Amino acid sequence: MQIKSTIFILSFLTFKFLHATNTPLSLDYYKSSCPNAEAIVRKEMECVVESDLRNAALILRLHFHDCFVQGCDGSVLLDDTITLQGEKNAPTNLNALKGFEFIDRIKEKLESECPGIVSCADLLSYAARDATVLVGGPYWDVPVGRKDSKTASYSQVESNIPRPNDGLLSIISKFMYQSLSVTDMVALSGAHTIGMARCTNYRARIYGDYQTTATMSNIAEPNLKALKSTCPAAGGGDDNEAPMDYVSPKLFDNTYYHILLRGEGLLNSDQELYSSVLGVQTSKLVRKYAENQIAFFEQFSESMVKMGNITNPETYVDGEVRKNCRFKNT
Secondary structure (H helix, E strand, O other), rough: OOOHHHHHHHHHHHHHHHHOOOOOEEEEOOOOOOHHHHHHHHHHHHHHHHHHOOOHHHHHHHHHHHHHOOOOOOOOHHHOOOOOOOOOOOOOOOOOOOOOOHHHHHHHHHHHHHHOOHHHHHHHHHHHEEEEEEEEOOOOOOEEEEOOOOOOOOHHHHHHHOOOOOOOHHHHHHHHHOOOOHHHHHHHHHHHHHOEEEHHHHHHHHOOHHHHHHHOOOHHHHHHHHHHHOOOOOOOOOEEEEOOOOOOOOOOOHHHHHHHHHOOOOOOOHHHHOOOOOOOHHHHHHHHHOOOOOHHHHHHHHHHHHHHHHOOOOOOHHEEEEEEEEEEOO
């Protein structure tokens, strides 16, 4: 029985691996049909990020949450309707995802230039890359050719998306389910170098083992005091936000890993990468990326392409290019 179970698990992971990598995506998909697609997205993203550098993290987070549910199919962008329950109001996404209006604006520009050609899923993939570059992060070529899903999965949001208080094994399993390796997980977690977290997601950490893991340096101590002042232990202030990289929150760099080395990760799921007794491999990677930003950038780019290649097979049978990213075509 155990042998059969092992074979099943290996077969399942192999299927998932093929699902994530052998995709019909290409770099020149829009070469003839919409040659200015990338340029249009880039121009609009420049405006979005210039208006507020923190907007870069919003777009990057949308892409992550899209790809971890049904694959990168634009399902996260769908609004609830009478006949469809979207993903936006699932507890893990509610109040956590923002920036949908930026996607609307970019889509309008694309539809004006190339009606019915560029999918919302591809738009989001381009936008996430540009958001990263515009705040100092690495560039990568984005394979495209995704179709938009006509469905969404409220339930998969809760089962697939890593949570702020998850332990290391839980986080690893959620990445492996997407055919992403431990290396991918540690590198992609580096996106938190530009992210903000809500008090409700880090309260347990700052009133829990923060002082156990942190070196409590001259920087860490006042930072913890400031966190507690806006995120009281007794409740309240749930939506107050703090940067996950308090040193350089608007710059995409490797400071996030330096913070983990000092035991000052804001989220339990972040600090687990370095402090968990089970994190032999993850702690080595944290040290590697803290010491070598180029290595981090190279792996982040590679892992973003790998994540972006997680497609929803159903969209190649019954998918579409939405005219409005919030709703299925009628």
